[in-house]
Structures are given as structure tokens and as C-alpha cells.
Amino acid sequence: MQRSDEVLDRALSTPERAPAHSTRLGGKEVGPQVQSWKVERAYATDLPEAMRAVSGSASAQLELLLGGAEGVPAPRLYSAWADRLTGDLVRPGQSVVHTAGAGGRTVPAFRGTVRSRTASSGSDTVTVQALDGAERLRGPAYLPRPYHGYMFKKPVATATWCVDELLRQGGIHSCPPPRAPAVDPADVKPFTALYASLHGGFNATYGQPESLPDPSEYDWIREGAPFEMALMPKAAGLKVSWMPRSRFTLPGKVFQMECWVNTALTRGNIVELTAVFDQNGTRTGDIRATFDIATGNVHIGSGTNTVGGLEITRTFAKLATLRGTWHLSLMVDTTSTGTIVRPTVQPRLTAPDGSYHVGEKYTFVEEAAWQPVSELQQINLKTDMAVECLQVTDRVWTDTSTYPQEEWEQRGQWTKGAVLDTPELPLYDIPKVSGSQWDAITEIARASMSTAEFDEQGVFHWRGPSRFTKVPAAPDLTVTTRRNISSLTVTEEIDACRNHCEQPYQDWKGVGYVDGEPILDTAVREIKPNSAIVVQYAMAEDDVEVGPPVVLDDSVVGKGHQVRFGTAKTGGTSVKGDVTVSCWRDGPTYFVRFANHSAATLWTVTKDGKPSVRLQPIKRNVDPKLRSYAWTNSTSQKYYGKQQYTAPSADWVQTVETASVLAKAMLTAGRYPVPLLGDVEVLHDPRIQLGDVVRVVDTAGAELDTLAWVVGIRTTHAAGGVPQQTLTLRGTAYNGAPGDEGLVPDAPVDPAYGVQRKYGRLTAQYATLGALTAKAISYRTLLETTGDPA
Secondary structure, eight states, rough: OOOOHHHHHHHSSSSSSOEEEEEEEETTGGGGGGEEEEEEEEOOOEEEEEEGGGSSOOOOEEEEOOOBBBBBBBHHHSSTOOOHHGGGOTTTTTTEEEEETTTEEEEEEEEEEEEEEEEEEETTTHHHHHHGGGGOOOOOOOOOOOSSHHHHOOOOOOOOHHHHHHHHHHBBBBBOOOOOOOTTTTOOOOOOEEEOOOOOOOOSSBBBEEEOOOGEEEEEOOOSSSOOEEEEEEOOOEEOOOOOOOOOOESSOEEEEEEEEEEEEEEEEEEEEEEEEOSSSOOEEEEEEEETTTTEEEEEEEEETTOOEEEEEOOHHHHHHHOOOOOEEEEOOOSSSSSSSSSEEEEEOTTTTOEEEOOOOOEESSSGGGGEEEEEEEEEEEEEEEEEEEEEEOOSSSSSSTTTTTHTTTTTTTTTTTEOOOOOOOSSSSOOOSBBBHHHHHHHHHHTTOEEEEETTEEEEETTTTTTTSOOOSSSSSEEETTTTEEEEOOOOOOGOOOOOEEEEOOOOOOOOOOOEEESSHHHHHHHSTTTEEEEEEETTTOOOOOOOOOETTTTTOSSSEEESSSSOOOOOOOOOEEEEEEEEETTEEEEEEEEEESOEEEEBBSSSSSSOEEOOOOEEEEOOEEEEEEEEEHHHHOOOOOEOOOOOTTTTTTTHHHHHHHHHHHHHSSSSSOOEEEEEEOOOTTTTOOOEEEEEEEESSSSEEEEEEEEEEEEETTOOOOOOEEEEEEESOOSOOTTTTOOOOOSOOOTTEEEHHOOHHHHSSSHHHHHHOOOOOOOHHHOOOOOOO
């Protein structure tokens, strides 16, 4: 139910109602010009009609009949050929906001965009059709597909993470978005090197997982998450690492590591962010920030794996005393003109009370903390507490001291527009998706027995398979035939009965990985000073993601995912720390961007003068086995016979545990034919939403008193009349198991079929032919009667 107030509640309870509505197109109020309006919402699914509540997506549609204004007919104002000054009010893509209510009070009824307009010449009517937030998800669907899930035999994401990612692509966010997703050709503006929402998966929007913890070591939680969902360790010291999509260089610009945590949900006291850099040979460097909520200290270290490095401390008293949602980060200035970087570091925090804390800057002047030329290798997270929205941004600002608080907190840059459910369907491999983002979300909803919808305020809601499995304790609203209901149809059909439910699933046990066919560059690429080139490589669409190639030097020989930069086209000397390597994927095309930050021309060349770019795809060694899991109900089968439902085979179900949960949810919904209450015409109540629980009391006809879920809503209103609302309801429970008291149901086959009088019996009854013929019975009676005929 939508939120209301006492004024609207009172208006809806009075015998005589005064309808009210407001309609804005392009932000302009046009309510007085609306001749009629209609809003429809319903779940779309492949399941039988009476089971539709448990699965599918819902997209609301609004239809307006719009009249003219100030004596000018509507077609002249709003047709496709109307003057832009007035016609743009209803152009396709224009914003639409509609509210409805009574007594001068309204609540949201629809928020979306115009899909079409139809002007009827010779009339004063323009028909406008609009669609809700689903219209924002018409872009091509794409999901990053890392190989790490089946490489490590650990889930890399969930179906919920995939839905969240598809929403993000359409500009619908459930937590702070990536700061700088777009590539800047001039390499001056900020650029997101890594973004991991941690909304039900380690998979990253930008970048990809490098190492994964075991599922027994963590949970995905919603209660207490900073925004929507968080990674929650089950013990202190949970570790995860990611490969960035951009191996930015040292020396470079200012980069920032950040995340959001809830210090009230913790197994210890530490959260640590570390940037690891690939130096010459096998050496690595690291710059890290360790936030200690027990002491309020932030320990910031810099060093290499051969030297050890140094550490400084900044203290924030509130970090130790105030529990709740903290925004934590470390800014690192690596600007340098030489081959050695003396990092300048500065921690930055926002407390649960909104207070802003910036630590004093420090430049590591000690040699043990210096960083030689290198490239970013990976980002490590170690956490004892709930953490969400990890990201790393290169060139985040020109310097650390002038970084504004508004930019740090991304004020005015995003609005939360999605609510997710507890993650379901762990995924070892991300299935391929096609079509639009809305098409992909609908596919996931159907495969996972979930629902996807935008509410009246434009907020997206994702609810998992457990939504409709429990009978609610109390209704959101009661409607009765005495006052609210003018028409009611109750349908019970055998097609709604499913007492043998099977869920196919992919068994990933035994699936490993092998190296795919390497992709070798065919040319040595020249990269001019302070410029960048983008090279395209063809990859098979079945190939999963690979990160940017690792930059090699002459002390390391390998045949992996790599590139070498030389000072001459014939080979020259290898170069480290001068070229930022970035990558992205678009279908079968893999793009690699090489940005040369030095004042000398460089080439992608091996020591002996050959092309040095080598891309190494990873693929699974065998395909997962297709299996099936079933739940049955013998009591239902006794009365209704075996009614089978086998869910469509989908790549989204990858464990037997998930298959069992889905099959059981199907059985719970369909083991008895739950009644469908269709065409329930009620007094218009704008507070009702899809998924609400309504108590239906019929004292005039069916004599029923039951709870039902709202699975469809259609509301219409014409000027001068009252709104008409029709609900489609699905019962939350069945009317008990059949008893058939006093009934002896006939067998499905006539018991007399095939039963004939035996010859021995016939001769015992009729000693002679004359005795038989004297009876004058028919041949049929002669055969079918087992005893004496009457």
C-alpha cells in the first residue's frame, strides 16, 4: 500500500467521493485538459494464469486522452507536426507524472515517459500512451562474464547482482554510481579503474575479480547495509581482490580508493584497502590504508615486497566512538617527473552524522616507502565489517588539498531508484544475455521465480522467489461486496494445479578451466609521445572476459596475457610505468587502449622485434551437466492426479540447492488450484499496489472471506465521472484439501467395460437352447450380464 494521510483516508471512506488527479507532461500541469485516463499494471509470465503472481515482470502503462486549450484543438497543439513550442509537451520520450486520489489529495499513480501520440484530425483529442521506468531500460543488455567463478569453483555473482548491473546500465542506481565510467581521450578527466557494488556478487561493473572467498565465509545482507546490500564477513579478515580495467601508471596523477562500511555490523575492527603495483621483475609495490574502528587510527603504508616500506598514522576520534555508516577513502598523489614516486597520501571520511573529516597530507620522504615506475596490478580488500560500493578512480582530482566535499560525496549526481531483495541463484558463470536490459531482467525474473516492477514513484523493486510462499498474517486492505465490490468472478482451474514440479539446473561440479586459443597481434603498434591508440581484437562471443594485458619487462619471460613496450620498433629497451593499458569489451570485439605518458615514441614490440601484444582467453574445460530436481505432493496427486510442470531450462540455475528452492516454490504455489479472483470491480483506491494483500469479503454471492494478492490493476477515469478500478487477485491459500465427504467418485474407466458372461455360467443358468430363447433377451444383455437378467 502507498503511504497516505488522514485527509485522503477520510475522503476514501466517505459515501460520496470527489475524484482528484494531477497530470504533468514535461513538468507542465495539464490536468484540466485530460478528458480521460487509464493506468494498467500486471505481472507478465509464462506460468499458468492462476500462478502468475509468483513470477514475471510488470510494466505499467498510462493512456491519456488530451484535449485542447484556449479554444485551440488538441491536434493543432500536440500532433507530430505541431509547433515545437507546444508539440514537445507530448513528444515521445517526454516525462509523464500522474497522481490520483480524492478530496483534493492525491498519491502517485504513474511515472514514466511518452511512447506514442496519436492526433485525430477533426476532433479535439490527442491520445498519449506512456510507459513506466521499463522504457529507460531499452538499451542493449550486457553483463561482464569473468572466468574466476568456475576457475575457483566459487560463485562469482548472483542473479540479483545481474539485475542490479542491468539497472545501472540504464541509469537506475541502488548505491553511488561509478564516478567516471567514460574514457577521456585526452587522459585528463577522472576515469573509473574499478567499480564493485558488492550487491550480491564479487563481479565488477568495471574490472573483474582476481581472488574469491569461499561462500561459507560471508553473507550478502540488506539489513544495515550502507545503501542497499553489503558483503558481510562471518569472521574477521575476509579477503577479496580485483583486477582493474585500467593499469594506470606510477608516476601518474591523483587516484582514490574508497568504500562504504557499517561499523555497527562487524566481526572485528579493521577494513583495509590496498593498491598493488607491478614493478620490474617479480617485485610488487603497494599503497594501503587500514582503518581501525577500535582506536580511530588510519594507518597508511607504502613499500615493496622486497623492502617492506613505512607507515604513518592519522587519528579520527569519531571513527572509534560513532558506529554506523562511514564513507572511507584514501587519496594518493603520485605526480612525479622522475623514475621514483614519493607518494603523497591523505585519508578522507564522512561519518554517520554527516560530519566531514580530512586527514593531514603526508609525503613519504623515506626511501623505503618510495614507489618505482610501475603499473597498477590489483586492488585488495580485507574487511571485518559490512562493506558496499568499492571503487578506485584514477585522476580523481588535480590535487588532494582542493578536492571539494560535494565532489567527494557525489552530491546531486545520483538518486537512489531501486530496491533489491535478498540474493538468490548463485552463479559460477554469468549467462549470456541478449535484447534490451528490460528483456534480460524479465528473463531472469521468469527463471528465478521472482518479480520485477516499477512502482508509482518510479522506483524499481526486485523480489525473489520467497515473496509469495508465505501466507500473510494480515491484509493491507479489506474490500467487501457490501461497500467496495460491484463485481466479482472467482475461477478455480485444474491448469493452476501443479503437484509435480521439476526445475532443470546446470551442475558445475567437475567444471574447470583451460587456456583458450591465444590472440596474437599481427603488427607492431606505434604510440607517439603523450598520445593514445585504441586497437581492436576479434574474440569469440563464447570467450569470457580478460583484463588488460600485463606489462612485461626484459627480466621476465612468459607466454600469458601480456604486452611489452620497447624504445625502438626493432625491440629496443623495455619500458615500465610509461603506458597506461586499459580494456573493454563490446560483443565479439575486445578493445585495448594504450596511452603513452612519456615524451618518447614507444612500440608494442618484443625484444626480438615482433608484435608483443598477446591476449590469452580462458575457457571452461567441459560444459556443465544438465540435471533436474523435483518436488511432489502425494495428497494433491490423490485428488487431482499427477499434474506436472517442468520449468524451462535456463542458464541462471547452477546449483542443486537453487533448483530445490525453485521447485519447492512452484509446488507451494501450485500444489492445489488456488482460486483466481478476476474482474474484481471495486471503488477506486489509489493506495493499492501490485503485490498488496487484500481481504475479500463476499456476503452477496460466493460467501467467501479470504486473503488474496493483487497481481493486476486497471484504473480508468473519464472527466465528469468517477474512477473505475478493476483488480486481478490470486488467493494466498487454497480452501483446504478435498474431502469428497459422502461422495464415491466414479472410476475413470467404466467397471463394466470388458466384463462378459462366461459360457460355463450360461449353461448353468440355461440347460437347453429352448430355455434361453424363451427368455427372449438381447445379444448384448446375454454377454454383459454376469448373473440372471432381471
